Amino acid sequence: MIGLFDRLSLPLLRALDAEDAHALAVKALRFMPLPRRAADPRELGVRAFGLNFPNPLGIAAGFDKNAQVPDALLRLGFGFVEVGTVTPRPQAGNPRPRLFRLETDEAVINRLGFNNDGRAAVLARLAARANLTGIVGVNIGANRDLNDRTADYVRLVEAFAAVAGYFTVNVSSPNTPGLRDLQQAEALDDLLARVMEARDRVLPQAGPTPVLLKIAPDLSLADLDDVVGIARKRRLDGMIVGNTTLARPPSLREAVRAKQTGGLSGAPLFPLATRMLAETYVRVEGVFPLIGVGGIDSGPAALAKFRAGASLVQLYSSLVFRGLGLIAEIKQSLLAALDRDGLDSLIELIGVDAAAVTAEPWPA
Numbered sequence: 001m002i003g004l005f006d007r008l009s010l011p012l013l014r015a016l017d018a019e020d021a022h023a024l025a026v027k028a029l030r031f032m033p034l035p036r037r038a039a040d041p042r043e044l045g046v047r048a049f050g051l052n053f054p055n056p057l058g059i060a061a062g063f064d065k066n067a068q069v070p071d072a073l074l075r076l077g078f079g080f081v082e083v084g085t086v087t088p089r090p091q092a093g094n095p096r097p098r099l100f101r102l103e104t105d106e107a108v109i110n111r112l113g114f115n116n117d118g119r120a121a122v123l124a125r126l127a128a129r130a131n132l133t134g135i136v137g138v139n140i141g142a143n144r145d146l147n148d149r150t151a152d153y154v155r156l157v158e159a160f161a162a163v164a165g166y167f168t169v170n171v172s173s174p175n176t177p178g179l180r181d182l183q184q185a186e187a188l189d190d191l192l193a194r195v196m197e198a199r200d201r202v203l204p205q206a207g208p209t210p211v212l213l214k215i216a217p218d219l220s221l222a223d224l225d226d227v228v229g230i231a232r233k234r235r236l237d238g239m240i241v242g243n244t245t246l247a248r249p250p251s252l253r254e255a256v257r258a259k260q261t262g263g264l265s266g267a268p269l270f271p272l273a274t275r276m277l278a279e280t281y282v283r284v285e286g287v288f289p290l291i292g293v294g295g296i297d298s299g300p301a302a303l304a305k306f307r308a309g310a311s312l313v314q315l316y317s318s319l320v321f322r323g324l325g326l327i328a329e330i331k332q333s334l335l336a337a338l339d340r341d342g343l344d345s346l347i348e349l350i351g352v353d354a355a356a357v358t359a360e361p362w363p364a
C-alpha cells in the first residue's frame, strides 16, 4: 500500500511548489486511513534517555511543526516523532517562497523561520493524544522578536513537560536571526541551566522529561568542545547532531538554487553532519546518547550514523525524494546488517567507526 501511495503521490507532490506539496502531504496523513502499526522486531529496539524506542528511526523536527499528524507518522513505522519547532506565540515565519527542492542533488534549502501555530494550539493537540502510546518529542525555540529568549524556552518546558516524550532545545536554526548565538558558551550555559531548572521544577507533576540539545553542523571544533562541556556539566540527557547547514558543498549541481538563503539539508549534508556526529561522540565519552540526523537516504547511510556514534537517527529531506517506502527499507537494511554480523542489537555498533571518521580529511 505504501509503495502504491509513493508511486501515485511522489510525481504529483514534486510537480507542486515545495511548501504546497508539504501542506498537502500533511493533509493526506491527517485523513488517510492507515493500518495499525506492525510491531517492530526486538533487535531494532533501543533504550535511550530512559525511554524505550521500538525502533531507532525517527522523523526529524520541521515536518510536523504543529503536531497535526504524530500518530499517523508513528503508524507509518517511525520509532519516534519530533514535533516543532514550537515557539511560545504563533509566528508566520519568513515571506514565501522560502522552501526549495534541489532535485538533482536530492537536497532542500529552507528559510521558513519557525512558522508555527504557537504553544497553546500545539499543546491542545498533544494533550488530546496524551493517552496514546508512542514517543513524541517536542522541539522548542524562541520567538523571533527580541525578548528574553531564554525565558521563551523555560516557558515552553513548563507548558509541555506533561505531554512531551522528550524536549529538544533548538539553538541551531539558521533562520531566526541571532538564534545560533545561543550556542556560544556563556549564553548556552545560562540557557541550559535555566531549562534544566525548569524541567526539575515541574518534575513532581510531569515526571522526568529528557532534555536534548540540537546543534548546528557548522560549529567549529573549538565551539563544539565548549558546547559538549556545557551539556555534560548541565547534565543534559543527550544531543542531536544536527540541524541544516549554511555551507554549500562544492558537490552541489543545482548551482542557481544553491544560492538561495537558508539551511541546506538532504544527501549533500551527510558527510558534514556525520563528521560532526563522530566529533561529538568522541567528546561525550559515553556520558549520554546522541541522535544522528542529516542526509540519511538509505539503510547504509543510517548504519553509518550508528557506527559514527548515534544511538538513534532521524530523517526528513529524503522522504521528499524517496517516499514513505524508505522507512521500511531502512529498518530492513539495519536488520540485515545485524544478521550479517551476527549481532543481537544496534548497541554493539554505536561509535565503532567514530575514531576513524574523525581521522579522515575534513569533508568538503
Ligand SMILES: Cc1cc2nc3c(=O)[nH]c(=O)nc-3n(C[C@H](O)[C@H](O)[C@H](O)COP(=O)(O)O)c2cc1C
Residues within 6 Å of the ligand: 060, 061, 062, 063, 065, 084, 085, 099, 108, 110, 112, 114, 139, 170, 173, 214, 242, 243, 244, 265, 266, 267, 269, 293, 294, 295, 296, 314, 315, 316, 317, 318
Ligand atoms: C523544511 C524543513 C524544515 C525544518 N524545520 C526544522 C525545525 O523547525 N526545527 C528543527 O530543529 N529542525 C528543522 N529542520 C531540520 C531537520 O530537523 C534536520 O535536522 C535536517 O533537515 C537534516 O536532516 P535531513 O537531511 O534528513 O533533512 C527542518 C528541515 C527542513 C528540510
